[in-house]
Amino acid sequence: MTKPSSSTHPVINLGDWDPSQFEKHGQKLLQLIREHFETIHELPVTTNISPKELFDLLDSPIPEKPRSFESTLDETWEKIIPHLTHWNHPSFHAYFSISASFPGILADLLISSLNVNAMVWKAAPAASALESVILRWLAEMVGYDPFGDGVLLNGASLATFYALAAARDQQSDLNVRTQGLTGRYIPRLRIYTSDQAHSSIEKAAIALGVGTENVVKISSDEQYRLIPDKLEEAIQLDLDLGFRPMAVVATVGTTATGSTDPVSSISEICKRYDTWLHIDAAYGGFWNLVPEIRTDAEDLQKGDSVVVNPHKCLYTPLEVTALFCHHRGALANSFRLVPEYLRTVKEDGSVDFMDFSLQLGRSFRALKLWWVIRSFGREGLAKRLGESVRLARWLAAQATSHPDFACSATSPFALVCLRYVPYSIQTVWERVTLEQRAVLRDYLDRLNAELLARLNQSGTAFASHAVIRDGYVIRISIGNIHTTEDDIKQLWDTLQKLALEVSKDIPIPSLDNL
Template structure:
């Protein structure tokens, strides 16, 4: 019996991709818009003004039955999506740690998306693995670090720190990978140490690795907000005497709230006496070492076992791009490597397979955008831009220092200024309420965006400079906005 012929419906949906000319037209329009946007970002309110669910309610509740043209999507992008964007690329974005997507980084991201390569194995795209190794070695040299570091790109510092502490747990020698941690009489409680000002990603890594949050020991800081080595030494000695097993210490080069710099060299010496892994969190501050006169910030890092630096923070590389370096890649590999038969290749032992050094199997071509940024600006250009940001921070700190009723709340080490409004006679609770009101008023006006923290219980405003397009006019604008807001919330005499 002959096979029944296939019959197409009256209006068969088109198969395959969209026509190239349709893509070209939309892509050219998008690139033109991006260039105009970056050159004129000040036209937008820095912080999005939408309310929760505004974007969701403006979108259809079900997907389209038939395909829609790309230009319709671009129209909806402008009308519906853009109002829900807080503009991290705005030169007056001073909250958290400012970042920026530079032209060469955006170009690298576009090319990587076009290639859509997966670098899980060397053989699946040799350039992905080898460019990553070369680019990260360039970055190592730019920061003035010695030889012997293995690097890989992850998404964020949170994941980089998680990987580092997993390697520390592996090297401690308790076979947690094979036997786990539950119901083991032979396994002591494992301890990790960091400054009281260290980032919450360390807490999350300890929790996710099953070490237990209570086994993260936060060490007190000195008057400059730096981890106190003598307090670390005392805490570790007390833990050993109590039967705990210290496995890692995490000093910081640029803490999140205040960019304080922990004494890494001293921490390394103490940690070595307890056979501890040292992971340096330089996610923000590490790239400052590209500036020759700031290279001292990395003193002691060459003695550590791993460190993290985020080019997507202050090196003008689009999100996401975090770099984890380690001097002990074998421990990192032992923590994660797994080789099912379908991933075996004939070059298994001849090349680096990046899948072996973390949880991810699939890996995006992130190094392309970083490579293009490093080439476009060069060592001198990068150093000059970072240097300018530090100078702008000092200028802003001077404005605060010489204005009555305002005070600096932490030393200005890099490009972050911590400060607050302190009217005479105000209580700490009143100061906190006033500064919160000032920040909200400034942010609501849309010209500038700031964030806050607390230092020793004191509510503090933060102004972080890191956008490649930020100039002196933007910090002057921030200062005018702050003083105007303070005048409007100032309590009556």
């Protein structure tokens, strides 16, 4: 037999980089990341490039041949990095300001390198064991039952969905798990929450087959907190109509203003009507680490379930959220389904985290929390959170004492809602008619929207907005681990400067013809 020649069968590399190449490229990437953070204050927080320009810049045919990694890194820094909104920038204050610390960033590298799937115990024993430990740590941090069920998930919206699924399936006479919701009569299920609650509650109602019409929005008070008496009235009315209360969702740290619902009073109502209480503490939960906040904090232990979000407040990279449930087995009652290929021999103390949600493929999220918590300690985390609170209160005090600004809502956390109200309008407000006030209010809304737009276009900071009873407000969320007092002072100076420019460019409307 003739031996095939090498020219007939050329050697083709079908493998990955070799480990030394990986190290070389990794060192270059770490260098670029280091330089990114060393010069981050010179980097605009966001981009003003148009969608068309951006697609023109990035769109290209699929590469048929390999490209060098050096060229990929170069193009990443030339075409991608400059046109992001940089959530990990010290001057990013939009939505809920999140922050990835360096220990968490390195942990994500190791998580990706190991690429384990923490679905059943046997698939990744140490990952599942560490998740159990981390869940206990997190529960202790926020003051929740460390001996109930818990699971790490990718976000608070899904955590709320899972909690409400467990609440629905606690209605054992309905047997929704096996019989479903269609083709038979079941009572109309109702979910109650504040008119300030997150949209994830309505999304959960859609996915659960409850429907948005059965999410009952309860009025909030002057501090944007759910009014317990209104909640009880709504539940009693529904019972009289033959509807069935399924769950109440209380919020600790609302999206618009960072307010906190009166959990203890809500809990007493839920007990009277045997209704599941889910607490959305995605934003507010971990601020309990700060001693001055913990003193007046609501008791999360009152909730049948609670969600808290480490990627919002514990300097941990996206995505990681913790869902806790007092009732052992309730989450598994909704989601446990084990096909033959996933059956394993149970060992004493083992946990199969796939049983607690819809997710089967699960990353090793616990590792990055372990690295972050060990790197800073509970005390260090509390001090860093406390500094964000101090900066937020400094900013609120500046706005309150300024003749042209107002602090429209207060929060115990590091969230400030500012509204630009020129003093000239304040002086005439009490003397004008209701119709004239409506005109001025619309004008102030336009003024603040333009002020926010110019702030974001400046590249020096990035914030978001809310519409509350006062009208359109500029939301400043402070939470980046690298944000300093100088960053907040620069933000405040920029807001004052831009406010003067905006008021000149958008003159006050005439009220003479009203």
